[in-house]
Amino acid sequence: MRSEPQILAFDVFGTVVDWHGSIVREMEALYPQVDANAFALAWRAGYQPAMQRVRSGELPWMRIDALHRLILEELLPDFGLSHLGEAERQHLNRVWHRLQAWPDSAAGLLRLKLRYTICTLSNGNLGLLTNMAKRAGLPWDCILSAEVFRAYKPDPACYLGVAQVFDLPPGQVMLCAAHHDDLAAARACGLQTAYIERPLEFGAGAPKDVSPQAGNDLHARSMLELAGFLGC
Amino acid sequence: MRSEPQILAFDVFGTVVDWHGSIVREMEALYPQVDANAFALAWRAGYQPAMQRVRSGELPWMRIDALHRLILEELLPDFGLSHLGEAERQHLNRVWHRLQAWPDSAAGLLRLKLRYTICTLSNGNLGLLTNMAKRAGLPWDCILSAEVFRAYKPDPACYLGVAQVFDLPPGQVMLCAAHHDDLAAARACGLQTAYIERPLEFGAGAPKDVSPQAGNDLHARSMLELAGFLGC
Numbered sequence: 001m002r003s004e005p006q007i008l009a010f011d012v013f014g015t016v017v018d019w020h021g022s023i024v025r026e027m028e029a030l031y032p033q034v035d036a037n038a039f040a041l042a043w044r045a046g047y048q049p050a051m052q053r054v055r056s057g058e059l060p061w062m063r064i065d066a067l068h069r070l071i072l073e074e075l076l077p078d079f080g081l082s083h084l085g086e087a088e089r090q091h092l093n094r095v096w097h098r099l100q101a102w103p104d105s106a107a108g109l110l111r112l113k114l115r116y117t118i119c120t121l122s123n124g125n126l127g128l129l130t131n132m133a134k135r136a137g138l139p140w141d142c143i144l145s146a147e148v149f150r151a152y153k154p155d156p157a158c159y160l161g162v163a164q165v166f167d168l169p170p171g172q173v174m175l176c177a178a179h180h181d182d183l184a185a186a187r188a189c190g191l192q193t194a195y196i197e198r199p200l201e202f203g204a205g206a207p208k209d210v211s212p213q214a215g216n217d218l219h220a221r222s223m224l225e226l227a228g229f230l231g232c
Numbered sequence: 233m234r235s236e237p238q239i240l241a242f243d244v245f246g247t248v249v250d251w252h253g254s255i256v257r258e259m260e261a262l263y264p265q266v267d268a269n270a271f272a273l274a275w276r277a278g279y280q281p282a283m284q285r286v287r288s289g290e291l292p293w294m295r296i297d298a299l300h301r302l303i304l305e306e307l308l309p310d311f312g313l314s315h316l317g318e319a320e321r322q323h324l325n326r327v328w329h330r331l332q333a334w335p336d337s338a339a340g341l342l343r344l345k346l347r348y349t350i351c352t353l354s355n356g357n358l359g360l361l362t363n364m365a366k367r368a369g370l371p372w373d374c375i376l377s378a379e380v381f382r383a384y385k386p387d388p389a390c391y392l393g394v395a396q397v398f399d400l401p402p403g404q405v406m407l408c409a410a411h412h413d414d415l416a417a418a419r420a421c422g423l424q425t426a427y428i429e430r431p432l433e434f435g436a437g438a439p440k441d442v443s444p445q446a447g448n449d450l451h452a453r454s455m456l457e458l459a460g461f462l463g464c
Binding site: 065117119125126127129130131133134141142143144147148165166167 | 365
């Protein structure tokens with residue numbers, strides 16, 4: 001590390017919570033006839049293209065809740081779920097508020113919180129992140145989101161925005177994430193970066209390459225290992 | 233109450249934390265030659281006029297940290313503190329990040345948090361509120377601020393913004409505050425309101441009239457009584 005960071009900002013989907021496993025479990029319980037793994041992967045695959053439509057100006061600013069719903073509407077016919085009513089669609093769309101944390105997340109964050117200010121830096125909206133944190137016991141000091149900065153990662157406004165909120169130089173903020181592209185964009189803004197291995201982000205059927213890449217200040221196999229590296 | 237609220241949003245300065253007592257204690261320790269009570273009252277007296285300069289467009293959008301500093305610069309000569317250097321001024325201005333909670337605040341919020349989502353709705357900026365919460369042990373589920381909505385209370389954008397963040401009708405949000413004007417503005421936006429008595433907000437030398445006023449859904453003598461009223 002260059003110098004000790006003051007703020008640890010965390011990517012959430014995939015890094016802190018297990019979107020794939022959580023969606024698979026809910027789908028298996030609610031709609032056992034559907035290929036839950038394929039459904040979860042398809043929903044998530046629509047995520048970057050949907051945000052790109054906002055970034056490009058094709059769509060006005062809207063929250064991830066609304067983008068998740070747009071994608072869901074396109075998916076339902078492909079998975080034989082066109083018959084779902086409005087209440088069922090709303091409930092299903094809110095699965096993203098109910099994502100479960102990786103087993104080490106809450107314990108690691110509690111340790112890190114003793115020494116650092118810990119916040120989210122997620123493209124998820126504030127309400128989603130708050131509801132998720134309350135269910136999953138994620139002890140954030142502050143919830144920051146693309147919704148605050150009106151820009152989706154990897155827009156520099158998000159990374160620089162965290163530093164501005166805390167009136168600190170970017171080098172005193174560390175982004176912690178399971179995605180190298182997110183970390184690279186943060187690094188380009190002057191933030192420190194920590195990679196966290198989440199080999200099962202896309203499920204056991206599609207293990208992810210989590211080998212170290214150059215440029216990150218830290219590379220941790222878990223949130224607990226990250227806490228250890230940071231003296232907590 | 234009309235119906236049970238989902239979200240409890242709290243005013244902070246005066247309602248959750250004791251700005252007067254905290255500033256008096258720091259001033260007495262740092263600058264014993266100054267009339268600490270008069271200094272605290274003068275600083276706070278500049279608060280509404282400074283926000284009004286932003287609301288009117290005379291000043292561009294800026295955070296409370298910056299407005300506190302503007303007011304401080306005007307105060308220092310009046311109190312014989314023109315000699316303070318930049319580091320001392322910065323430290324003093326950050327006293328607002330170090331405000332201490334009323335003795336019942338953390339305990340009451342912990343009880344309320346068991347059943348409700350509790351958030352701030354303060355004109356204080358996000359970094360200030362986060363630093364304060366960490367020091368004072370305020371267990372917010374989410375920190376919302378004028379900084380998120382780019383508008384200062386009593387602008388309706390703040391009150392309606394909380395409802396929008398959580399995708400709820402305004403009537404499912406309750407503003408809890410020690411100030412009737414704040415509550416009246418929230419009520420005009422359809423929020424429920426709870427008054428919390430803080431008779432010593434301006435110090436023991438200037439006790440505040442905390443008698444009930446019509447229109448509030450609840451009137452509590454403390455945060456613990458509020459928790460009791462709300463079934464926590």
